[in-house]
Amino acid sequence: MDIVLLTDRDEFEQKLAVLRAFGHSVTRARLAIDAPDECQGAAAILVDGCTDLPATRETCRRLNEWEPSAAVLVVVTAEDLVAIDPDWQVDDVLVATAGPAEAHARLRLTLARRHRPFCNALQFGDLVIYPDSYTAALADHDLDLTLTEFKLLNYLVQHAGHAFTRTELLHEVWGREAKRRTVDVHVQRLRAKLGVEHESIVDTVRGVGYMVAESPQRQLAIAN
Structure with missing residues (x-):
């Protein structure tokens, strides 16, 4: 990801230049940016608002006009x-005490929200599934699912209220022969990512297998 840091402080650059460790390309430009080509082609722009709020606000508004495809934080x-x-007109806000890892996570989530085709998103309580991008979010936090974990969760949610045996899930999700224990392992990993509060979304049906119970909040998600 190409990231531009808009700042007049070396401290700001030194702290966030560590984003390179996550595989990003990081460059720097002045806070009072006055030419569109200084941020042209950037996927994301981090603006230093810790010293001059009026100038920062004006810069953010200019970026929205000059580079509308870029995520601005x-x-x-x-x-x-x-x-x-x-x-x-910014996509997200970071507190100055946030570290590079948090900045990286917020960048990923912001770009995911921008690029997701909401027309096909499915909301299931606090869970939102995006079939076209093979991603899911819970309470606005990316679940960071593997492809198989996504397919398993998506299939169960799409068929909420129906209990499936492990053999049926192997056929529908994996599409090949595998050990029935494979399903159990992936359910455990999926529940771990859902967290204690939401792990019951994937319910165990004794003597059968697994299911997602029907939810009164199941609906198409609409862009804000």
């Missing part, structure tokens, strides 16, 4: 969070 102090409103 503004970094501010905790005290200045209240100053950020929709008029800034």
Whole structure:
């Protein structure tokens, strides 16, 4: 991912340049950016808002016009969070104390939200499944599923209320012969990613296999 850091502080660059460790390309430009070509082609732009809020706001608004395809994240102090409103036209906000790992995660989620075709998204309570991109989010957090975990969860949700044997799931999800224990292992991993509060989404049916219970909130997800 090509990332541009807009800042006049070496400290800001030094902290977020570590994003290169996640495989990103990171370059720097001035905060008061005045030419579109300085951010042209960037997938994401991190704007340093820790020193001059008015200048940062103006920069963010310019970026929305110059590079509308780029995800724009503004970094501010905790005290200045209240100053950020929709008029800034940013995709997300990071507190200055956030580390590179959090910045990396927020970047991934922001870009995923931008590129997902919401018309095919399926909402199931706090769970949202995006079949076209093979991804899923729970309470707005990316579940980071493997392809097989996604297929398993998607199949069960698409057929909510129906219990499947392990053999049936192997046929429908894996499409090949495999040990029935394979299903159990993937269900365990899936539940671990769903977390204690939501692991019951994939329910065990004694003597049968697994199912997702029908939910009154199952609906097509609509873009905000």
